[in-house]
Amino acid sequence: METMHKEHSQVFKALCDEKRLRILExxxxxxxxxxxxxxxxxxxxxxxxxxxxxxxxxxxxxSRQEGKWTHYKISKRGxxxxxxxxNKLTLTDNNEHDNCCKQ
Amino acid sequence: METMHKEHSQVFKALCDEKRLRILExxxxxxxxxxxxxxxxxxxxxxxxxxxxxxxxxxxxxSRQEGKWTHYKISKRGxxxxxxxxNKLTLTDNNEHDNCCKQ
DNA sequence: ACCTCATATCGAAAATATTTGATATGTTAT
DNA sequence: ATAACATATCAAATATTTTCGATATGAGGT
Numbered sequence: 001m002e003t004m005h006k007e008h009s010q011v012f013k014a015l016c017d018e019k020r021l022r023i024l025e026x027x028x029x030x031x032x033x034x035x036x037x038x039x040x041x042x043x044x045x046x047x048x049x050x051x052x053x054x055x056x057x058x059x060x061x062x063s064r065q066e067g068k069w070t071h072y073k074i075s076k077r078g079x080x081x082x083x084x085x086x087n088k089l090t091l092t093d094n095n096e097h098d099n100c101c102k103q
Numbered sequence: 104m105e106t107m108h109k110e111h112s113q114v115f116k117a118l119c120d121e122k123r124l125r126i127l128e129x130x131x132x133x134x135x136x137x138x139x140x141x142x143x144x145x146x147x148x149x150x151x152x153x154x155x156x157x158x159x160x161x162x163x164x165x166s167r168q169e170g171k172w173t174h175y176k177i178s179k180r181g182x183x184x185x186x187x188x189x190n191k192l193t194l195t196d197n198n199e200h201d202n203c204c205k206q
Numbered sequence: 207a208c209c210t211c212a213t214a215t216c217g218a219a220a221a222t223a224t225t226t227g228a229t230a231t232g233t234t235a236t
Numbered sequence: 237a238t239a240a241c242a243t244a245t246c247a248a249a250t251a252t253t254t255t256c257g258a259t260a261t262g263a264g265g266t
Contacts, residue, residue, distance in 0.1 A: 005121040012118035030199030079193035090182030096133030
């Protein structure tokens with residue numbers, strides 16, 4: 001039950017950092033390898049690696065090895081999941097009862 | 104441009120904490136005042152206040168004063184915005200060109 | 207086998223976020 | 237006016253995230 005919230009928060013943790021949003025923006029126009037991302041970002045190599053791990057673990061980005069390069073792209077499945085999750089989390093019940101603290 | 108990413112990240116920052124997801128869950132079945140939330144959460148009063156501020160500032164939750172009580176509920180407008188934002192951030196261009204680092 | 211390149215991982219430092227306890231603010235009741 | 241209550245704010249302590257530099261891993265090329 002509490003594990004569920006932790007799991008869900010992971011998805012949004014991927015999106016709550018400016019750098020990672022910038023990375024997503026770069027990935028929006030197609031798959032890119034780490035070195036191309038690095039060129040367009042103002043961060044170090046190990047830092048990029050750290051962020052990519054978080055994005056991949058959230059499911060929103062997927063990675064693919066090709067020789068010595070790692071290619072990253074936005075995962076359609078992962079994004080769809082994230083959107084559905086957000087939808088579920090903010091959907092209010094129809095029979096809302098607000099019998100709370102009135103004067 | 105960079106401000107935009109900061110602004111966007113604020114929305115997801117609201118969702119990347121387990122406690123705040125638990126709060127959203129409580130709000131899903133209707134508007135609640137802070138004291139009712141406090142009863143159902145394992146955190147202190149000032150801590151709740153801190154989290155509610157983050158949720159309200161993200162637009163996902165809206166607050167309403169009634170006498171000495173503050174009532175909170177999930178904002179339909181705010182949730183819709185968040186979902187649209189997430190959709191936009193993860194939507195890939197159709198003309199993706201992956202001419203990146205091949206052997 | 208050895209070297210180079212691309213990326214991942216590690217531990218320590220730095221930056222940010224969260225909790226806590228104390229106090230302030232604003233509302234209602236007496 | 238005073239007291240009681242609900243919530244907000246503050247500063248300090250604590251916890252978590254992020255960065256940085258160094259090193260490890262793994263693939264290719266010579």
